Each structure stands twice: as C-alpha cells, then as structure tokens.
Amino acid sequence: MKNSFIKVAAATPSVRVADPLYNAAACAHLADLSFAEGVKLVVFPELCLTGATCGDLHAHDTLIGGAKEALRAFAAETAGLDLVSVVGLPVALGDKLYNCAAVVSGGVVLGLVPKTNLSSAERRTFSTPPAELLVTDILGDGSFVQMGVSQLFVCSSLPTFRFCVEVGQDRAAAVPPTAPSVSAGALVICNPSATPEIMGAEESRRITARARTANALCGYILAEAGRGESTTDHVFGGHRIICEMGEILDEHTPFDGGEQLTVTELDLERMLHDRRTGNFDTSSCGHCMENYFDIGVEDTDLTRPIDPRPFISADSVCLTAQCERILTIQAEGLARRITAAWAKKAVLGISGGLDSTLALLVMARAMDLLGSPRTDIVAVTMPCFGTTERTKSNATTLCEELGVDFRTVNIFDSVNQHFKDIGHDPNLRDVTYENAQARERTQILMDIANEEGGMVVGTGDLSELALGWATYNGDHMSMYSVNGNIPKTLVRELVAYVAATEQKKGGDKLAEALYDVLGTPVSPELLPADESGSIAQRTEDLVGPYELHDFFLYYLLRYGFTPAKLFRMARNTWGENYDDATILKWLETFTRRFFNQQFKRSCLPDGPAVFGISLSPRGGWVMPSDAVSSLWLAEINELKETI
Numbered sequence: 001m002k003n004s005f006i007k008v009a010a011a012t013p014s015v016r017v018a019d020p021l022y023n024a025a026a027c028a029h030l031a032d033l034s035f036a037e038g039v040k041l042v043v044f045p046e047l048c049l050t051g052a053t054c055g056d057l058h059a060h061d062t063l064i065g066g067a068k069e070a071l072r073a074f075a076a077e078t079a080g081l082d083l084v085s086v087v088g089l090p091v092a093l094g095d096k097l098y099n100c101a102a103v104v105s106g107g108v109v110l111g112l113v114p115k116t117n118l119s120s121a122e123r124r125t126f127s128t129p130p131a132e133l134l135v136t137d138i139l140g141d142g143s144f145v146q147m148g149v150s151q152l153f154v155c156s157s158l159p160t161f162r163f164c165v166e167v168g169q170d171r172a173a174a175v176p177p178t179a180p181s182v183s184a185g186a187l188v189i190c191n192p193s194a195t196p197e198i199m200g201a202e203e204s205r206r207i208t209a210r211a212r213t214a215n216a217l218c219g220y221i222l223a224e225a226g227r228g229e230s231t232t233d234h235v236f237g238g239h240r241i242i243c244e245m246g247e248i249l250d251e252h253t254p255f256d257g258g259e260q261l262t263v264t265e266l267d268l269e270r271m272l273h274d275r276r277t278g279n280f281d282t283s284s285c286g287h288c289m290e291n292y293f294d295i296g297v298e299d300t301d302l303t304r305p306i307d308p309r310p311f312i313s314a315d316s317v318c319l320t321a322q323c324e325r326i327l328t329i330q331a332e333g334l335a336r337r338i339t340a341a342w343a344k345k346a347v348l349g350i351s352g353g354l355d356s357t358l359a360l361l362v363m364a365r366a367m368d369l370l371g372s373p374r375t376d377i378v379a380v381t382m383p384c385f386g387t388t389e390r391t392k393s394n395a396t397t398l399c400e401e402l403g404v405d406f407r408t409v410n411i412f413d414s415v416n417q418h419f420k421d422i423g424h425d426p427n428l429r430d431v432t433y434e435n436a437q438a439r440e441r442t443q444i445l446m447d448i449a450n451e452e453g454g455m456v457v458g459t460g461d462l463s464e465l466a467l468g469w470a471t472y473n474g475d476h477m478s479m480y481s482v483n484g485n486i487p488k489t490l491v492r493e494l495v496a497y498v499a500a501t502e503q504k505k506g507g508d509k510l511a512e513a514l515y516d517v518l519g520t521p522v523s524p525e526l527l528p529a530d531e532s533g534s535i536a537q538r539t540e541d542l543v544g545p546y547e548l549h550d551f552f553l554y555y556l557l558r559y560g561f562t563p564a565k566l567f568r569m570a571r572n573t574w575g576e577n578y579d580d581a582t583i584l585k586w587l588e589t590f591t592r593r594f595f596n597q598q599f600k601r602s603c604l605p606d607g608p609a610v611f612g613i614s615l616s617p618r619g620g621w622v623m624p625s626d627a628v629s630s631l632w633l634a635e636i637n638e639l640k641e642t643i
Contacts, residue, residue, distance in 0.1 A: 002566040004269035005300040006161055008188070008219070009034045009042040010240035010252070010262045012226035016049035018063060020070030020089075024049055027087055028077035030204040035081040037263050040161075040295050042085050043190045045225040046115075046168045047099060049074070049089040052236075053193030053229050058090045058125045067091075071102055071109065072139050079107025082295050083526055084153070086165055088192045091147065093136050096127040098138055101165045101192045102138070103153055105293040109138055112147035115167035116177045133289055149177040152186055152288045157297050160268045164288075169196065171208050171222075182216045183281065184288045187271050190217060194225035196234035198255050205239060206248065214246030217274045229631050245271060249304050263310070263367035265304040273559045308573045309547065310554040311490045311611065320363070321428060323497035326490070326610055330482045331365035333608030334457065337480045338370065345454030350379040350399060350406075350477075352391030354491050355459040355483055357398060359516045361498050362482045363400050363457055377404040378452060382441045384411045386527050388534065390520060395515050401510035407448075411440050429527055438474035438524070445478075451485040455479035458605055463488035463546050464614050465604065466553045467590065468597020469539065475524075484607035485614050486555065488546040492518060543593070544586035548574065552590045557613040557621065563587060563635045588636050595629035 011034065013026035027044050034042040041445060049070040050063055057063050067089040071398035078085060084105040091100040091112055099115040099122065114129035115122075115248035133148035152339060171191055178189055187213065195201060205222060213220045219242070226238030230516050237254025240262040250264040254527045274280075313319040338346060346363050350356045363377050379399045383392055399406035415436055419426045426433065458478030460470050462485055470476035482489065499514035521540045555561045561569070570583045578586075602617050602625050614620025 002271055002297065002299050003271075003562075004158075004160060004567055005265045005267055005304075006040055006300060007038045007223055007263065007265050007300050008242060009037070010221050010223040010242055011042050011044050012223060012238035012240060012260050013044060013048060013228075014226070014251075014260070015051050015228040017229065017231060018054050018057055018067040019051070020049050020063070020075060023051065023567040024070035024077070028074055028087070031074075031078045031083065031085055033261060034263070035083050035447050036196045038262070038298075038301055039263060040083050041163065041188070041190070041221070042261075042350070042523040043086065043192055043221045043223045044087045044089040044484045045223050045229075046101070046192045046194040046630075047090065048087055048192070048194075048225070051229060052088075052225050053231050053234065056125060061092075064092050066092055068138065068140065071104075075107050075109060078104065084110075084293055084295065086190045086192055088167065089192075091136065091138060093134055093147065093509075097125060098129055098147070099126045099167060100147065100640050101190070102605070103291070105295070108143070109145050110153060110291040110293055111145055111151050111289070111529070112136065112138060113149060113151060113165040114147060115150060115170055117168075117170045117173045119169065120157050120434060140227045143507060146291070150180050152181050152184060152290045154290050154292050156292045156294045158268075158295075160187065160272060162186050163190055165190045165192070168193045171212065177211070181288050182218060187218050187268050188266060189213075189216070189220045191220065191222045193222060194229060194236065197237040197239075202237075202254055205241060206251075208250065209243040210246050210392060213388050217271050217280060219244045219247055219268075219280065220337050224254075232258065242266070245274065263303070264303065265300055265302060269561065269565065270559050275397060277560075284295075302568070302572045306569050306573045308551060308572050309489055310558075311487045311550060314491055319493065320497065320599070321493050324473065325635060326486070326496060327365060327498075329360040329608050329610055330486075331369055334362060334366040334480060335369045337606070338366065338376050338455065341455055341479070343453065343455040345376050345378050345405075345452040347378045347380065347449040347451070347452065347454050347456045349459065350381050350395045351387075352381075352393070352395035352398070352517060353520065354488070354495060354517060354522060355464075356395075357514065358486070358491050358495055359457055359459040359482050359598055360398060360402065363496070365405070374403045375405045377402075378407065378454065379404045380407045380409055380445060380448060382409050382444060384415055384437050384440075386437075386524070386529060390516070390534075394517050394520070397509065397513040398517075401507065401513065409444055411444065412435065415440050434524070434527070435471045435474060435526050438471035442471075442474050442477060449479070457482055459483055459490050460609070461486050461488050462615060463550055465601055467524065467543055467549060467593045468600050469543055470600060471591075472600050476604070478605050481605045481607035483602060484616070485610045485620075487550040488522070489550045497628050501506065543587050545578075548578065548583065548586050549590050552587060553594075554613070556594070557615075563591060563632050564639060567636075567639055583641065584636060584640055588633065591629055591632045591636060595627055595632070598623050598627065599625040 011030040015023045100112045103110040133146045164178045164186040166178045209220045222241040224239040225236040229236040239254045240252040242250045252262045313322045381395045449456045456478045458481035461483045499511045503511035
C-alpha cells in the first residue's frame with residue numbers, strides 16, 4: 001500500500017449450486033490465497049454463496065437462511081485476514097428479496113449493496129431496491145448494517161483507498177448506480193457479476209471496463225461466475241478483469257482454466273492526480289454513507305505492468321503507426337508555420353547526429369506537403385573543434401540523398417577570433433569553450449535565414465529540454481522547433497522507422513547513413529575527438545542514460561509522482577540493467593537539472609505538441625524559473641540511506 005499501490009484480486013471460486021456452506025468455504029479458501037499474496041481487496045462473483053443459477057430457489061427460506069449462515073461462516077473464517085472481501089448472496093428484508101453484495105472485513109459485514117438493474121428473469125425473485133438506505137441485522141447478532149447503493153467503503157489507515165460496489169449488469173445501466181459514489185471520491189469500482197458466456201459478452205465487458213475507468217478516472221475489478229454455475233441453459237466462463245483508467249492491467253479470459261485468482265496492483269495516486277488536474281465530473285455527487293475499515297499499510301510487491309518506455313508503443317505494428325503519425329504531425333506543423341511566416345526557405349544546422357537528422361527528415365516531408373522543392377531546405381554543416389569525420393560524412397550523405405541545398409561553413413576561425421576578442425584561453429575547455437561554438441552556429445543559421453528570407457528550424461528534443469542540456473540563446477533557440485516535444489528515446493525510433501522505410505523502397509544509401517547515425521554515440525561534439533578520431537564527449541556519460549531520464553520525465557510530468565515512487569518503479573522496471581545506487585544517482589541528476597534549468601524552458605520557440613505532456617511554457621508546463629528542488633532532493637537523500 002506504500003506509494004499508493006493497492007494489491008487487489010478478482011476471484012472465481014468453484015461453487016456448487018444451492019450449497020451455501022460449501023461455497024463459503026471455497027470463497028474463504030481463495031481469500032486465504034489472496035491474503036498470502038498480499039491482496040487487500042478481493043472481489044467474488046455475484047450470488048457466489050448460493051450460486052447465481054438457483055432461480056426460484058432463491059425465494060425459499062431454506063436457501064435464504066443457508067446464505068445467511070454461509071455469510072456468517074465466511075466472515076468468521078476470514079476474520080484474521082488483513083483484507084476486505086466482496087461476496088454475493090440473496091438478502092431478505094421484510095417482504096422483499098434483494099440480490100446483494102456483502103462487503104466483509106475483520107469478521108464484520110461493513111455494508112450490503114443491492115443490485116438495481118434487474119433482468120425480467122431476475123424480477124421473478126428479486127426486487128429493485130428503494131433509493132434510501134435500509135438497515136438489517138444480516139448476521140442475526142445485533143450488529144445492524146446499512147443496505148443501499150450509495151455507499152463508500154473507506155480505509156481509515158489510507159483514506160485515498162475508497163471503493164464502491166455495483167452488482168452484475170448494473171454496470172450496463174445508462175447511469176450506473178455507482179455514479180454518485182464515484183463522484184464522491186470512490187477510486188475503485190467492484191463488480192461481482194454472473195453473466196453467461198454468449199457471443200459478444202466477453203468483448204462487451206472489456207469495452208465497459210475500459211470506458212468506465214477512462215471516464216471516471218478510477219480502477220475496476222470484475223469477477224464473473226465460473227464453471228460451477230454452468231447448468232441448464234447457460235455456461236459461465238470465469239472472466240476476470242482488473243482495469244485502471246482505460247487500461248486493462250490483468251485479465252483471465254473465459255474458459256482459460258488455471259488459477260482462480262487474478263491479482264495485480266491499482267495505483268491510487270495515478271487516479272487521484274488526473275482527478276485533481278482534470279475536469280473530473282462531480283455533478284452526480286450525492287450523499288454517500290461512508291463505511292470505514294482498517295488494514296495495514298505495508299510495501300506491495302509490484303507485479304502490474306509498468307512501461308519502461310512510456311513514450312513508445314511496445315507493439316511493433318502500433319509503433320509503426322505511431323511513428324508515421326508523429327512524423328505527420330511534425331511535418332504538418334512545420335508546413336503551416338512556413339506558410340504563415342511567408343518563409344521562402346527553411347534553414348537547419350545539420351550535424352550528423354540524431355536530432356538534426358530527424359529534423360531534416362521532417363523538413364523534407366514538410367516541403368513535399370507544400371509542393372515545394374527540397375532545395376528550399378538550406379542544411380548547413382558547421383564543423384569545429386569536436387566534429388568527427390563520421391558525423392560530417394553522414395550529414396553530407398543525408399543532404400545529398402534528400403536533395404537539399406547543402407552548405408558547409410567552417411566556424412573554427414570565427415570561434416577562435418571570438419576567444420581572442422573576449423580574452424578566453426582556447427586551451428581552457430570549459431563551458432565558455434563549448435557554448436561559444438553553439439552560439440556561433442545559431443548566429444550563422446539566423447543570418448543565413450535572414451539572407452534567404454527563411455526561418456531557422458530547431459533540432460533540440462524534449463529530453464534535452466528537461467535536463468537543460470542545451471546552450472541558452474544557442475541551440476535551444478529557433479523560429480520553430482519540430483523536435484521540442486519528442487523525447488530522445490523516441491527520436492531514435494523515428495529515425496529507425498524512416499531508415500527501414502527507405503530500405504524497403506530501395507533507398508539503400510540513405511538507409512545506410514540513417515543506420516550509421518543510429519549507431520553513433522549521442523554527443524554535442526564540442527570537445528576535440530580522441531586520438532583515434534572518435535567522439536570523445538558522450539552525453540550519456542555526463543548526464544545519464546536517456547532511457548532512465550525519459551522514464552523519470554514521463555511519470556513526473558504525467559502523474560506528478562514523488563522521487564520515492566519514481567525510484568521504486570524504476571528499480572522494478574530497470575533493476576536488471578541498473579543497480580539501486582545508479583538509479584538514484586541519475587534520478588538525483590534529473591531532479592536537480594529539471595528544476596535549475598527551468599529558465600531555459602521559459603522562452604522556448606513554438607513547436608507541435610505530440611503527447612499529452614509538454615514542456616512548452618504556453619500551457620504545456622507552467623513552473624517558475626526560481627522553484628526550489630530541496631523537497632525532492634531531500635526525499636532522494638533519504639532513499640540513499642536505505643540502500
């Protein structure tokens with residue numbers, strides 16, 4: 001439960017129709033297994049204590065009494081388990097019978113939630129509950145509990161752990177009965193259900209779960225009845241789904257056999273973040289009875305999928321579509337800016353590195369969209385102290401194969417003259433030595449753009465902007481930045497996609513150059529090459545692996561996760577590649593640089609948005625340049641003491 005991860009389970013017991021005590025024991029057994037796995041909330045199917053297919057037997061006092069005895073036995077059997085259970089049974093109250101879910105914890109029934117959306121067959125036996133809450137002594141021991149739909153079940157030791165219950169096909173109602181509870185703060189919907197397997201039912205459940213959780217920004221636990229219910233006219237498959245904010249985290253498909261439990265973790269903090277920062281609808285919020293329970297707060301063993309590359313689709317087919325769409329967005333945005341600015345040319349600094357390569361590919365697409373010749377692209381290579389033959393050669397090949405106006409401006413003499421003008425020793429290879437080259441290149445590009453009646457296209461990417469790995473008023477400045485919302489790990493995928501596409505079309509020379517760009521270490525090439533002529537200045541040696549930084553960046557910007565949570569997720573995801581000390585080292589670097597380099601992001605050029613997160617100061621990311629990182633760094637220092 002630490003870091004707001006709650007381990008939950010959907011369970012399908014092996015029931016015997018009309019045998020409540022047997023079914024109670026079967027449910028208690030699965031509750032025991034759930035507890036052993038660290039589960040804090042387990043959901044069983046609808047009417048699981050009697051069997052959902054009992055039909056008219058549900059109206060018999062013998063079965064009603066047997067169900068009550070089974071609930072008493074289940075509560076007693078699970079009293080010592082540190083979890084909450086949701087089980088289904090028929091409940092008689094006066095002259096009415098209700099299809100209910102009982103919420104049980106610590107040997108106590110916390111509340112009963114009746115089903116409201118009854119089928120015509122169910123109406124033979126069960127009644128639709130009234131709007132108001134009812135009271136019943138369900139266990140017959142003088143401990144009266146509330147029965148009604150508008151109930152919230154709240155963990156006193158972790159108040160953000162709040163759930164509600166809807167039974168069976170209540171999920172399909174035009175306005176689900178749990179809507180008021182969700183608006184009132186429930187972050188998890190429990191759905192004990194018993195719907196037969198007919199064609200289309202399986203996909204319908206998936207669609208409902210994903211849609212409900214995406215719209216309500218919540219989690220969802222569906223537990224369907226299994227094989228033991230398959231009798232007479234219907235067959236049940238034990239379908240189980242655990243879903244969160246539109247994403248199915250884990251699923252047991254119908255008739256799949258195997259385990260009777262589906263277990264994973266819900267992230268309450270993730271849901272709360274989106275509710276706080278979005279336009280979460282509270283219009284249906286009504287009064288809800290709050291029932292409190294207490295469970296221990298402890299570390300949760302993470303088994304849920306955590307995407308190590310959250311910016312990049314894990315599916316190869318989807319990745320291809322993603323790359324094509326992003327390149328289109330970039331090219332369309334640039335084409336529009338060129339038109340709006342009445343620019344005659346688009347000017348680019350081409351280094352032979354990943355970022356400028358992607359920008360050049362986007363510019364070629366934009367010119368094709370505009371119906372303009374690619375010679376309207378002025379690509380300028382500006383070799384200086386750190387330029388290697390490899391990157392220069394790749395830049396030349398790319399420009400020749402793409403058919404752009406390619407120029408070389410050697411800045412060696414101009415930078416040395418600048419050092420002489422300001423009295424800087426060129427043997428002192430400090431930040432002045434490096435940044436003078438970047439600013440000289442930007443000046444040349446701006447001047448050529450003026451000369452050609454054009455505009456400078458920026459190459460810097462999202463990861464560099466997050467780390468502030470850019471020269472202020474140098475390579476972070478342009479008239480339009482096509483890569484500003486593309487993280488470094490995705491830049492690589494986009495270039496690889498174009499390389500593969502060109503290779504299929506027979507553009508072997510262009511593809512070969514692109515693949516060599518992909519194999520070149522990421523570097524600003526501002527320091528002289530080593531004795532072998534290879535790149536001596538490797539960015540990831542200095543600021544850390546981009547795969548880790550992009551991981552931190554996504555979950556920080558998208559969900560506002562704390563350093564402790566970022567560390568825990570990273571070690572769970574990247575633990576085989578990096579030890580704890582290394583992850584913490586680069587998390588500290590990321591955090592420190594993210595805060596103290598904000599001033600560079602306060603004056604970024606325009607650029608096309610690609611994801612739901614951005615560092616654009618015009619609404620993408622709003623943060624004062626003088627924000628202090630001490631709280632975040634203090635948390636990281638505390639983590640260091642634990643490893």
